[in-house]
Amino acid sequence: MTRKIQLKDVEKDGQVAAQLQAVSQTLNKAKKIVFVTGAGISCSAGIPDFRSENGLYSMVKSAYPNAVVKGKDLFDAVLFSNPVSTSVFCTFMARLRSCILDARPTPVHKFIKLLHDKKKLLRCYTQNIDGLESRNGLRVGVESKNTDVVQLHGDIHQLKCTLCGHKVNWSEPMRETLEEGMAPECPNCFEKAEERTTAGKRCPRVGCMRPDIVLYGEDHPDGDIIGRSIALDIRARPDCLIIAGTSLKVLGIRKLVRAVAKTVHEKGGKVIFVNQTGVASSMWNDVIDWHVETDCDTWIEDLRMRSPELFFKQASLTTGPAKSLKATKQKSTEKVK
Structure with missing residues (x-):
């Protein structure tokens, strides 16, 4: 049964404080965390x-x-x-x-990096195409090998040919062409067309470049690779799943969450869902243990107060001057009471 925790009621409801403390203790104990993120974690990034x-x-x-x-x-x-x-x-x-x-990475992005640095992060799977995780030094991509963050819907920072599949980074001329509402020609196709024309052969088609992202209604070109990554992480037996900033409306992300949650529960772990809006309880009651109903960054601030040891040497996760460890622990104790 999913337990809903409304963070806005923490000051007037001791039960809420106790539940939040239980969530923080779960994260302290967890050793293999899978993090699933959506657009909600980038809202405060400036996008x-x-x-x-x-x-x-x-x-x-x-x-x-x-x-x-x-x-x-x-x-x-x-x-x-x-x-x-x-x-x-x-x-x-x-x-x-x-x-x-x-844009700039948010407290949630920095928290994901923190879990990685503490060797608690098994993998992050994101629906976002912004690649903000890489700004913190995390490795992004689609393959599990040497990748910290699997990009489920592609990467806006690369362009891909609609014909030959050739990938390139954005250039300023390509950006200007796209800004004007036109798709730039593929340099790979264009080069091959010139070679054939010079040789007196028939000129082939030249493809167009578009952002290397997966749109609704399209087949995922890396679906099999991502599927193998998920299977590998499930075999690693994660003991905690955090879902943040997504309403879980996309079929693929639902399957991912259910598959990982099953393994987490078999290991005796917990599934934590952080989002301002909820999901159909009848569908997720046997999957989600806690729904922290709040903005993702607000949850990180609360978590930092309750588990200062988890954030040790990571004061930059929140804005403003860092508080001393002793003062933070004292405030945390007062909140729980």
């Missing part, structure tokens, strides 16, 4: 809300006033249904990446 009327979508929409595109479709393959919506996609991706480049 604007792309779906809201005043967010990044409205900025892009102003450049295409006649385009019939909804905010919820910005990550849907339906955008390639016509040239106008394809242009919207190109401009949106260019502007989104610019925002991501200016």
Whole structure:
């Protein structure tokens, strides 16, 4: 049965404080943690809300006033249904990446790095395409070997040819082309086309470059690789699962969470879900042990207060001057009482 913990009630409800203390103790004891993250952990990073009327979508929409595109479709393959919506996609991706480049890792990103440094992190699986984990020195990718964070939906910082699959990093000319609503030509295809033309042979098609991300409605090109990574981590027998900043609406992430949670429970571990909104209790009652109902960064601040030893030498996880270890422990004791 899922126990809901509303962090906003911690000051007036001793039961809430006791439950939060139990969560912190679980993390202190855990040795093999799997972390699953969604867009909610990047909200405070400086990346604007792309779906809201005043967010990044409205900025892009102003450049295409006649385009019939909804905010919820910005990550849907339906955008390639016509040239106008394809242009919207190109401009949106260019502007989104610019925002991501200016973003900064959040307390949650830093906490994931902390778990890694303490050798508690088995793996992080993220639905995000921003790659902010790499800013803290974590290795991101799709394969489990030598990878700390598996990117389930791709990486916006790489471009991939729609024809030959060739991958490149963004260049300034490519960024400008995408910003203008056009997909740049693939340099690999273009080079081969020139070689054939010079040799007097028929010129082949030249593919276009687009961000190397997986949209709704598309098959995942690295699905088998990610599946092997998940299987490897399950065999490692994790003893704790943290799910943060996702509403668990995507089928693939549901399967991942259920598979890992099953192993965690068999090991006697716990599943912790941190999100401002909940999920259907009937579907997740046998999967999630605690639902901490709050903003992800707020939970990290509370966790730091309750388990200062877990955050030792990691004062940068929260803003403002670091408190002494003795003072933090004293405040933690007062909160629990």
